[in-house]
Amino acid sequence: MGVQEQYPFDVEAARADFPILDRKVGGDPETPGEGPGDDTPLVYLDNAATSHTPDPVVDAIADYYRGYNANVHRGIHQLSQEASVAYEEAHDTVADFVGADGREEIIFTKNTTEAMNLVAYAWGLEELGPGDNVVLSEMEHHASLVTWQQIGKRTGADVRFVEVTDEGYLDMNHAAELIDDDTEMVSVVHVSNALGTINPIAELADLAHDHDALIFADAAQSVPNRPVDVKALDVDFLAFSGHKMCGPTGIGALYGRESLLDEMQPYLYGGDMIRRVSFEDSTWEDLPWKFEAGTPSIAQGIGFAAAIEYLEAIGMERIEAHEDLLAAYAYDELAAIDGVEIYGPPGDDRGGLVSFNVDGVHAHDLSSILNDYGIAIRAGDHCTQPLHDELGISASARASFYLYNTVEEIDALVDAVGEARDLFV
Amino acid sequence: MGLGSDMYRQQILDHYKNPRNYGELEDPDFTHVGENPSCGDTIQMEVALDDAEETIEAVRFTGDGCAISMASASMLSERLHGMSVDELDALDTDDITEMLGVDISPMRVKCAVLGRQVAQDGAKIHRGELDPDRTRTKTEE
Numbered sequence: 242m243g244v245q246e247q248y249p250f251d252v253e254a255a256r257a258d259f260p261i262l263d264r265k266v267g268g269d270p271e272t273p274g275e276g277p278g279d280d281t282p283l284v285y286l287d288n289a290a291t292s293h294t295p296d297p298v299v300d301a302i303a304d305y306y307r308g309y310n311a312n313v314h315r316g317i318h319q320l321s322q323e324a325s326v327a328y329e330e331a332h333d334t335v336a337d338f339v340g341a342d343g344r345e346e347i348i349f350t351k352n353t354t355e356a357m358n359l360v361a362y363a364w365g366l367e368e369l370g371p372g373d374n375v376v377l378s379e380m381e382h383h384a385s386l387v388t389w390q391q392i393g394k395r396t397g398a399d400v401r402f403v404e405v406t407d408e409g410y411l412d413m414n415h416a417a418e419l420i421d422d423d424t425e426m427v428s429v430v431h432v433s434n435a436l437g438t439i440n441p442i443a444e445l446a447d448l449a450h451d452h453d454a455l456i457f458a459d460a461a462q463s464v465p466n467r468p469v470d471v472k473a474l475d476v477d478f479l480a481f482s483g484h485k486m487c488g489p490t491g492i493g494a495l496y497g498r499e500s501l502l503d504e505m506q507p508y509l510y511g512g513d514m515i516r517r518v519s520f521e522d523s524t525w526e527d528l529p530w531k532f533e534a535g536t537p538s539i540a541q542g543i544g545f546a547a548a549i550e551y552l553e554a555i556g557m558e559r560i561e562a563h564e565d566l567l568a569a570y571a572y573d574e575l576a577a578i579d580g581v582e583i584y585g586p587p588g589d590d591r592g593g594l595v596s597f598n599v600d601g602v603h604a605h606d607l608s609s610i611l612n613d614y615g616i617a618i619r620a621g622d623h624c625t626q627p628l629h630d631e632l633g634i635s636a637s638a639r640a641s642f643y644l645y646n647t648v649e650e651i652d653a654l655v656d657a658v659g660e661a662r663d664l665f666v
Numbered sequence: 667m668g669l670g671s672d673m674y675r676q677q678i679l680d681h682y683k684n685p686r687n688y689g690e691l692e693d694p695d696f697t698h699v700g701e702n703p704s705c706g707d708t709i710q711m712e713v714a715l716d717d718a719e720e721t722i723e724a725v726r727f728t729g730d731g732c733a734i735s736m737a738s739a740s741m742l743s744e745r746l747h748g749m750s751v752d753e754l755d756a757l758d759t760d761d762i763t764e765m766l767g768v769d770i771s772p773m774r775v776k777c778a779v780l781g782r783q784v785a786q787d788g789a790k791i792h793r794g795e796l797d798p799d800r801t802r803t804k805t806e807e
Contacts, residue, residue, distance in 0.1 A: 603732035605705050609673060609774060621705055635706040635730060664674055665683075665733075 244570055244648045249559040256645045258295035258551075261285075267615045281615035284650045289434050289462060289594050289641035290619050291484045294548075298487055301547035305540045312536055314513055328539050331546035332529060335494050338549045339460075339479065340470035345528040346502065348495040349542050353461040354384040356480030356495035357428075359532060360457060361392045363508040364501070368425060371397035375426045376419050376454075378403045378411055378440070379631055380433045383624040385459050389428055398425070405631065409436045409585035417448060424454040431463035431479075432592040435625040435639070436585030437568065439463070439592055446475040455501070461485055465552075466593055466643070467561040471496050483541065488548035492541035495532075502528050509534035552644075560644045564593030567642040567651060571595045574655045575640075580662060584632060594641035596623070599658060602665045604636040610664065614657040673734060673768050681737035686744050689726045695719070698788025702780050707731030709739050711784045715751070722746045722754065727781065734766075734774050739781030741765055751789055757782050 256262050267281045285293065305327065311320035313328045332344035341347055350356040369375070375389045379402045393400040403416040411429070420427060427449040432439050442458045449456040457478040463469050464479075465486035471479050478501075482493040497505075507514055507525060511534035516524045525531040552560065572588025572595055575581050580600035585591055599607055608620035619639040622629045629635065640654055694712035701708045709729035716723050725743045729736055745765060746754065762779050763770050770778045790796035 605707075605732040605774070605777065606674070606734070609734075609771065612771075613672075626706075629706075635708075665679065 244566060247566055249562040249566075250555055250644075252563070252645065252647060255295075255555065256647075258297065259293045259645055260296065261293050262645060265615070266617075267612050281613070284614070284616040284653050286640040286642065286646065286650065286654060287617045287619050288643035288646070289485070289623075289639065291490070292465065292487055292643050293645070294489065294544075295487055295551055297551050298489070298544050298547045302489060302540045302544040305543050310540075313539055314530070324539055327543050327546075328537065331542040334546040334549050336496075338553070339464065339481075339494075339496055340472050341496050342499060345499050346496055348497065348502070348529040348532040349537055349545075350480070350493045350495050351491055351538070352482040352484070352493040353459060353480045354388075356478075356493055357384050357388045357457070357459065359495055359508045360478050360497070361388045363505045363532075364455075365389070365392040365398075365426070366396060367506065369393070369396035369398040372423055373397075373425045374399040374401055374419075374421070374423050375428060376401045376403060376416070376424055376449075377427075378416075378429050379405045380411070380436055380438060380440075380625060380628050381428070381430055382434055382459060382461070383626070384461075385428050385430065385457075386625075386627065389426075399423075402627075403429070405436070405438075405628070408587075409433075409438050411438070411440050411445075413441065413444065416445060420445075420448045420452055420454065422452050424449065424452050426455050426457060428457040428459070430459040430461075431469070431474075432460075432467075433585065433625075434462045434594070435596055435623045435628055435637070437591035437594045437596070438586050439590070442474045442476060450475070462592055462594075466557075466564045468557040477501060483545040483548060486548055487551055488545040489541045491538045492545045494545070499528065502532070505532075507531055507534065511535045513537070555644060563644055564642055565589070567646055567648070568593045568595065570648055571640060571642070571651045571654070574651060575658065578655065578659055578662065580666075581658070584637060593643070594639055596637045596639040598634060598637050599662050599665075602661055604638040606665070607638050607658070607661050610661040611654070611657050614653065614660075616654055616657055618654070673770060673774065675768055677767060678733060678737040681740040682733040685727075685736060685740040687726050687740065688728060690728065691724055691726045694724075694726075696788045696792035698784050698791065700780055700784035700787065702731070702735065702776050704776060705732065707735040707777060707780055709735065709781050709784050711739070711743075711781065711788055713746070713785065713788060720750055720752075722749050722751065725785075729781075731780070732774075732777050734770065735777040735780045738762060738766060738778045739784075742781045742785065746785065754785060754789055757786065 266283050309320050309323040311324040313325040332347045336347045401419045404412045446456045455477040458476045460479050460481045464481035479496040484490040514534040569588040583597045604620035691712040695715045697712045699710045712726045714724040725746045727739045791798050
């Protein structure tokens with residue numbers, strides 16, 4: 242039975258919602274030396290960087306601009322009412338999607354990075370001091386690593402890193418050693434954007450809570466492709482980005498426990514987040530608006546909700562199953578190529594991405610050559626420089642998958658990687 | 667092939683696999699290290715000048731990076747022998763792409779010019795025209 246017959250949903254039907262997948266790029270590997278062309282089908286395998294946007298989401302954004310563009314929470318007029326309702330209800334959609342209690346627990350941010358900074362500034366600068374510690378993992382994205390590192394420097398708090406095992410898993414014994422009664426925050430990536438590791442967030446939450454610490458899950462690579470429930474994970478904060486899950490750029494979400502958000506002071510001041518202002522003092526609007534100063538990303542928020550509706554129509558369990566299928570297939574096929582080294586856990590126990598190197602071929606050269614075959618991958622350190630230092634490499638190539646990717650596209654990747662290797666050997 | 671593979675003509679691959687002037691000088695007049703932060707490529711250039719400090723007498727480089735940056739540094743090291751310091755100063759991006767003999771895609775130009783940048787910055791620091799703390803690169807002790 243072909244792998245295609247195991248697809249958990251109609252992938253070809255889904256692809257039809259993404260016109261960009263039909264475009265041509267790059268050159269033609271069949272006609273060497275003729276320079277750049279525009280005749281090669283796109284094989285987009287850079288979804289961990291950003292995903293594509295299906296027609297229903299583009300339509301939702303266009304409908305807003307064409308039909309009811311207005312600022313929110315300001316006007317009494319009908320357009321403003323329509324825009325306000327749509328923007329507020331987008332928070333409800335996001336809240337339902339991750340199992341939050343309501344819109345009070347969902348703050349719209351620019352992206353995961355801003356959500357991380359919001360908590361670091363609004364909670365970290367207030368609560369942390371010398372003697373405290375924050376526990377991260379060695380596989381943190383710079384969004385979390387740099388943020389807590391710098392907050393640590395400013396507050397005097399110690400920042401600790403849970404080690405990654407040779408197999409690419411978090412060393413949970415080390416985590417249990419590092420998390421102690423002085424730990425105030427455990428901030429760990431849910432699915433690693435570099436290794437594909439799926440970290441045991443609920444287990445880490447237990448460890449954190451046993452020591453009265455909070456836990457923040459960076460869910461940028463998990464919420465897009467698997468069911469995520471903040472209650473099941475028992476997290477205090479969780480963040481993700483719209484553009485990695487069929488939504489537009491410029492919008493992301495911070496989930497926070499209402500009791501914690503209530504106690505936190507605003508991170509940005511200005512319009513829309515206030516209740517009453519005098520020359521002497523101000524009071525704050527209710528949650529979540531207290532943390533959404535200024536005119537927000539209205540169209541993007543509405544597009545974000547449309548993206549979630551799109552994903553839910555397919556079903557998150559099915560999307561997860563499809564990614565599992567592609568990750569396992571890609572892992573096995575790439576591992577079978579001489580000189581390919583793959584980083585992270587086995588193919589049947591990872592998120593939908595594979596980072597690797599080809600012996601003798603720098604990742605940037607590999608990416609340049611794959612581009613000729615129309616194949617888009619990421620090459621670099623994937624915003625995990627310290628992890629790459631630990632691995633003893635300066636860069637790696639990463640193929641990352643989404644709901645619209647196919648086995649044939651992975652076959653094209655594998656063939657092109659073989660060609661690139663032949664060029665250099 | 668298109669732009670990507672076309673960059674990897676035999677000459678580039680040859681210099682990548684067999685870099686010329688690879689190593690260090692016993693008594694360089696200046697040593698400079700540069701890094702391309704977007705991709706992590708690192709190149710060290712060591713240069714010996716004549717007594718008048720006008721002409722480049724010897725060049726060695728070491729580095730870690732992609733084929734484009736390494737081949738470019740290797741080819742540059744050959745070209746710099748006997749070149750005047752003024753000529754080094756005047757080298758621009760077009761000179762480098764001409765030297766490489768292939769079209770370099772826009773995303774990879776930084777790789778191609780890293781070796782040139784390191785040599786030029788090193789020379790400027792040596793002459794006291796550039797504050798080492800104000801470059802992206804650092805001078806080796």
